[in-house]
Amino acid sequence: MHFSSAAMKQILILILLLLSLVFAACKKDELKLLPDATQTGANTMGAIVNGKAWVADGGTGFNPPDPVEGGYHGTYSYDATRNNVLIRAYKKDKTGFQFYLRNVSQPGEYPLNTTTNLFGGELSQPQNYGAYYIPGKLYMTTSRYTGKVIITRADTVNKIAAGIFAFKAVHGKDTVAVTNGRFDVSNF
Numbered sequence: 001m002h003f004s005s006a007a008m009k010q011i012l013i014l015i016l017l018l019l020s021l022v023f024a025a026c027k028k029d030e031l032k033l034l035p036d037a038t039q040t041g042a043n044t045m046g047a048i049v050n051g052k053a054w055v056a057d058g059g060t061g062f063n064p065p066d067p068v069e070g071g072y073h074g075t076y077s078y079d080a081t082r083n084n085v086l087i088r089a090y091k092k093d094k095t096g097f098q099f100y101l102r103n104v105s106q107p108g109e110y111p112l113n114t115t116t117n118l119f120g121g122e123l124s125q126p127q128n129y130g131a132y133y134i135p136g137k138l139y140m141t142t143s144r145y146t147g148k149v150i151i152t153r154a155d156t157v158n159k160i161a162a163g164i165f166a167f168k169a170v171h172g173k174d175t176v177a178v179t180n181g182r183f184d185v186s187n188f
Contacts, residue, residue, distance in 0.1 A: 005182040013026065014113075022143060025062065025087055029051070029055040030052060030146070031048070031180060033046070033053035033055060034053055034180065034182060035055060035184075036161075036182075037164060037182040038162065038184045039162040039184060040162075041071075041158065041159075041160040041184060041186030042075050042184045043066065043067070043068040043069075043090060043184070043185055044056065044067075044068060044182075045067070045068045045087070045089035045183040045185070046182060046183050047097070047165070047166075047174060047181035047182070048178070048180045048181075049178055050177055051177075054097075056089035056090060056091060056092070056096075056097075057090075057091050057092055058092055060081070067090055067091075067139065068087065068088070068183065068185055069087070069088045069089075069185075070085065070086050070087035070088055070185045070187075071085065071086075071159050071160065071161055071185045071187035072084070072085070072087065072104075072156060072159045072161065072186050072187055073086040073187075081103045083103050083156060084100070084101065084102050084103065084104065085099070085101040085104045085151075085161045086098075086100050087099045087183055088095070088111075089183070091127060094134070094135050095132070095134045095135075096132070096133050097130070097131065098129075098130075098133075099112075099130050099131070099165070100116075100126050100127075100128060101128050101149060101151075102126075102127065102128055103146070104151055104154050105154060106151075106154050107151050107152055107153065107154050108150070108151055108154075109148055109149075109150050109151075110148065110151060111146065111147075111148050112128050112129055112141040112146055112147040112149065112165075113128070113143060113146040113147075114128065114129065114141075114142070115140075115142040115143050115145055116129040116140065116141075130147055130165065130167045130169060132178060133176060137174065139170060139174070140169050140170065140171070141167050141168075141169050142169075142170060145168045145170045145175065146167065146168065147165065147166050147167020147168060147169075147178070148165065148167070149163055149164070149167070150163050150164050151163040152164065155183075158186070159186055159187035160184075160185070160186050161183075162184040162185070163183060164180075164181060164182050165178070165181035165182070166178060166179045166181055
């Protein structure tokens with residue numbers, strides 16, 4: 001059986017269309033696994049990591065089995081306002097997220113676009129960063145691998161921070177893409 005080049009193009013287009021529909025359906029299914037985007041201090045977090053749903057479910061955090069810890073935080077000497085937000089989220093598979101945002105006094109967009117060394121002197125005065133980790137690898141946002149957090153609730157009185165996020169981060173030559181992220185935390 002021979003197909004003309006026009007017929008082959010139509011078959012190829014049909015296959016690509018079907019594959020894109022399957023991909024879109026899979027992505028939609030992954031999105032359904034994420035927690036709702038709330039603003040009540042529910043201590044939830046979830047995101048799509050390299051196309052797969054990631055939802056905090058507990059693990060080895062500072063207060064196990066709390067899946068999400070964080071909120072308004074001001075333990076660094078330069079922080080007179082105490083309006084910095086630190087969020088940590090964990091899964092039982094030992095993967096997790098960490099965010100640090102400076103001076104979050106109102107809803108808005110906060111860029112993740114500077115290089116921060118969590119293990120060096122910068123930790124005493126970190127810049128905004130996003131991190132995703134798996135056992136043996138810490139993926140960090142940098143000035144080249146960036147992202148953003150959009151704070152939808154910045155309640156400094158009740159100590160609730162909620163929002164959405166997306167970023168690309170790097171570990172050596174490996175990268176990770178995080179999309180459709182959402183969190184809702186109250187102080188730890």
